[in-house]
Amino acid sequence: MKWILFDKDGTIIYFDCSWMKIGLKLVDDFMETYEHSIEDKSAAYAHLGVVDGEILPGTIMASGALDEMVQAFCDIANQDVTDWAQRRSQTLVDNRVPENVLVEGITESLETLQQQGYKLGIVTSDSKKGVEQFLEVTDFAHFFDVVISTEANAVEKPNPEVLNPLFEQYDVAPEDVAIVGDTANDIQTGVNAKLGLKVAVMTGVGLKDEFTKADYIVETANDIVSILDK
Template structure:
């Protein structure tokens, strides 16, 4: 194994509650904007994974990609709301104030991985602005050889093309790469891109039962140091 790719939110930092606030606001705005096209508003909230004002784990609003969310919106309105959803989501993200609280011990883990000669990267559904804020707040810029954000209209996990910047810039084969993340989409990215291994962590939105396709499941990203001893 030569490369380790990390998701950001819920993997390197504890899940950022600002994402939940954005998700809730996006759904509220969607319901308001398209209320005349929705048959049952209460059922629409439930279908999107919101119960008693909270986003439930394992639902589309908890761990789905923006395209997954748009598909759910389209199903509820029987129309294409893609442009509205993309623009509103981007506007909310641009206003976001992230938490960026590092998972305990992860700074030391990244330092150890670099000392062992691994190349490290970040693949996130956050924007470049959010990624830059994370790197500055956590003081981890020096550890990463490639960082891949997701801007508006770009491909998203689990589309394997999201890893194109890695394979375009570096001489590396998919089997030499491990993906570490906290959602099923992270694991599916590894599968779709035919990466060597995938590691699911439980510091984010995913539940253990969501990760039956992962090669490994760990409580947090720090356990990768032990796991890598097994995959050499």
């Protein structure tokens, strides 16, 4: 391996609860905006993974990509709500207050990987604004050679094109790249892009039985150090 790509939320930091707040707000706004088109609100909430005011792990709203959420909204409303959902989601993301709680030991692990000569990157569904805030608060910018964020209407994980900024900027083969993340979408990105190593971590919203395509399932991103040492 030459490159290690990390997801951010749920991998480098513990899953940011502000994302759950955004998800709940988006669902509530959807239910209110399209209430006349929704036949059964309780069933709609359950389908999206919202039960008793909480988002359940492994559901669409917990770990699905935005396009999966939008498609679910369209199905529930029996109409195309794509424009509304994308605009409302972006507004909520732009106005969120992030929570950055580092996974214990991650600073030392990043330092070790960097000293060992690995190139490091971030590939996240967060916006550029959110990533910049994270890098400023943590003072982690010096660790990462490439940072890939997701803006409105851009491709998202697990579409392999999300990694184009890496492959267009650097001469590296996919088999020399590892990806570390907390959701099935992170792992599927590695599959779709034919990356050489896919490592799932249990510090986020993903469930262990979702990681059938991972090469390793570990407790935290720190374990990538010992995996590479093998």
